[in-house]
Amino acid sequence: MSRTAVQSILVPLSGLTLSSRAVAYGVYAAKRLNVPLVGLYAGKALEDSPTEEILVRSFQKDCNLSGISPSLKKIPDLSADSIYAATGNGEGSLLLVHRKGLDNGQNDAVSFSELATRPTPASLMVIPPQFLEIESMGLVYDGSGESDRALDLAVALSRSAVWPLTILLISEDQSRIADLSRTLEDYFEQNDQDTPIDWVTVALLGPVDETALQFVREGSIELLVLALTGVDQQGRRLFQESPIPVIAAR
CATH class of the missing domain: 3.40.50.620 (HUPs)
Structure with missing residues (x-):
């Protein structure tokens, strides 16, 4: 990657x-x-x-x-x-x-x-309409190629700005979440040797849009990164309703 x-x-x-x-x-x-x-x-x-x-x-x-x-x-x-x-x-x-x-x-x-x-x-x-200082950030990760690029960007941002990174693994299938978790462990083992970042995964069961919005509204992060795979209804809702900035990564 x-x-x-x-x-x-x-x-x-x-x-x-x-x-x-x-x-x-x-x-x-x-x-x-x-x-x-x-x-x-x-x-x-x-x-x-x-x-x-x-x-x-x-x-x-x-x-x-x-x-x-x-x-x-x-x-x-x-x-x-x-x-x-x-x-x-x-x-x-x-x-x-x-x-x-x-x-x-x-x-x-x-x-x-x-x-x-x-x-x-x-x-x-x-x-979003209101400014809020960014102290930590999040990433919606689903294991796709587009999501891998979003992961690269999120890691680069986290490393440059020293923002702790919370990676959201959202699915209605627990086995899928387990697979994604293993993928991330392999990724950081290979790519986080020189300058490690502060990262953690959070497993959430449910539909991606509503579950991600609920997490964001709880105030745990001040910036969210996700893959831009097309302007579908799910993506539009996150961009329209998120109280924090959302980066659509290419």
């Missing part, structure tokens, strides 16, 4: 982005992971949105107050096409998306569904 660490954090700048605390999360994660923070702003102002100058100035002020020197990248607009093009090859990028972007028809928010179906390898981080 390859290790893919986050190499940059991208934040599309709009009035909704600022009000949704995406910038706060971007600044926080950039400092914790020690990676560049890039603000994407539209060359053409959106209807009923703050002007380009106000957005950029507000972004720079928030960053400077936190000791971050951000980069800025001007793109034609904040459509999925323009944002996708701005990610380049996307390798190692983490693109922050405000929660309201999950709903179609928002005139200053790109649709999460549009970004999720793009072929860019950039991972997506969906931001």
Whole structure:
């Protein structure tokens, strides 16, 4: 399995982005992971949105107050096409998306569904309305190839930010959970020699979406990682209702 660490954090700048605390999360994660923070702003102002100058100035002020020197990248607009093009090859990028972007028809928010179906390898981080410092993180793991890549990303994040990692093994089949547990033990035996991380598994019986949401709502973690295997109803519910940020790993 390859290790893919986050190499940059991208934040599309709009009035909704600022009000949704995406910038706060971007600044926080950039400092914790020690990676560049890039603000994407539209060359053409959106209807009923703050002007380009106000957005950029507000972004720079928030960053400077936190000791971050951000980069800025001007793109034609904040459509999925323009944002996708701005990610380049996307390798190692983490693109922050405000929660309201999950709903179609928002005139200053790109649709999460549009970004999720793009072929860019950039991972997506969906931001909840309220900011909360991240002290620990979780991963939904099901043993699939996509979930293996999410595991790689979660381990890289845990190691870089020194966040304890709770791996959720969710199934209605106890034997399946046992198999997944053995797979993880083998993984960490092979991949966690040089810089071990603080990790633990939690076995939960039930449907993935409802069970994961219940665990998140209990407040044990402040960040959740899962595989992006398509925007199905299960995934959409986690992104829409989670009170903490959710990273959809490529």
